[in-house]
Amino acid sequence: MKIYSSDVEAVDALHLSYNRIREEIAQVIVGQDEVVKSVLISIFSNGHCLLVGVPGLAKTLLVQTVAEVLDLSYNRIQFTPDLMPSDILGSEILGEDRTFKFIRGPIFSNIILADEINRTPPKTQAALxxxxxxxxVTVSGETHRLPQPFFVLATQNPIEQEGTYPLPEAQLDRFMFNIFLTYPSFEEELQVVRNTTANRKVELKKLLNAAEISYFQQLVRNIPIADNVLEYAVSIAAKTRPGTATATDEINKFLSWGAGPRASQFLVLGAKCHAAISGKYSPDKExxxxxxxxxxxxxxxxxxxxxxxxxxxxxxISNLL
Structure with a gap:
């Protein structure tokens, strides 16, 4: 891995790497620019994403493509009503030598696609x-460290709610971003159909590796932020809490609960990363x-x-901002 002489040089490298990654992903994923941007911000901020969209919007393909370009290990877990925690985490089995041996589950990868996470009961959801x-991961009282970097991208289908188990607020709060996927435009869909109905194969370049991503994750935390921008981020989260001194009339009228302190932390981290991938050395209110x-x-x-x-x-949120 290249050693950078200063954080300024490292931010320039992150900006350049981000643009190259976007261009590489665009060879496979048509449109969805803001979705790709948010996923990459989550990865460089060491967070997780919840993708909400109807079937067929390339959620799985997006995760596979990101994992390939970033040269990270990847596993897809299809969440179903009969899925057990051990199916995700792994379990201990009795070996031929009469000793217990831990068999790792699919969660032991850098990138996990938790497909239709709301289709499985709370006990299995909580395993994440x-x-x-x-x-x-803790199994039978023994703790096993996951590979780094580690990133969960979960999906939900917003139109079919029968037989689902809504994620509790405590688990929703673990996701840095909740991203809504929309239908492609006519021109984008035309290109998707043209690409996927022809004998077209794209060879993707591996542009980063796990060590470089971990380095950039640490870099994002080291980016300085002005006090007024920090206060602005915290004030946004604080204003969402009804019944408090900073809450607006609209918040008190229309909200039952507001965002907790983790929202403030993610607003600051997300702003730092957004600034870095945009080529800026410190975030502003934008x-x-x-x-x-x-x-x-x-x-x-x-x-x-x-x-x-x-x-x-x-x-x-728009009125609040």
Missing amino acids: LEAMQEKV DVRAVAESILRHRIVRNYKAEAEGISTEMI
Whole structure:
């Protein structure tokens, strides 16, 4: 791995690497620029993503492509009602020598695609909590460290809710971003169909490796931030909490719960990373606003009045910003 003489040189390298990664991914993933951007910000910020979108919007292909370009190990776990925690984490078996041996589950990879995470019961969903937060797995009282970097990208289908188990707020809060995928434009869909119905094969370059990604994750934390920008990020999260001194009339009227301190942390980290990939050496308020919607969307809870009047989470966040 290259050694950089200063953080300024390292930020320039991250900016250049980000642009090359975007160009490489664009050979396979048509459109979805903001989604790709958010996923990469999550990775460089050492966070996790929750992707919400109807089937067929290339969520799985996106994760596979990102893993290939970043030269990271990848596993896809299909969450089903009968999936058990041991199916994810691994289990101990009795070997021929009459001793127990731990067999690692699919979670022991750099990138995990948790497909339709709301299709499995809470007990299995909770098996991800320790892994996502502590980056370790505990089985039979023994702790096993996960490979680094470690990144969970979970998907949900927003239109089919029968037989699902909504994620509890404690687990939703572990995801840095909640990203909504929309349908492609006509021109983008035309290109998708043209590419996928022909005998076309793309050879992707491996542009980074695990050590370089871990280095850039540490770099993002080292990026300086002005006090007024830090206060701005914290104030945004604080204003979402109804019944507090900083809450607006709209917040008090339409929200039951606001965002916790983890939102403030992710707003700052996301702003730092957004600035770095944009070629800036320190974030400003625009960088905070750029990541705010995806960070706050799953951390604020609307009340019945908001739902009855058709006030969306996005509208509340937009007015807040």
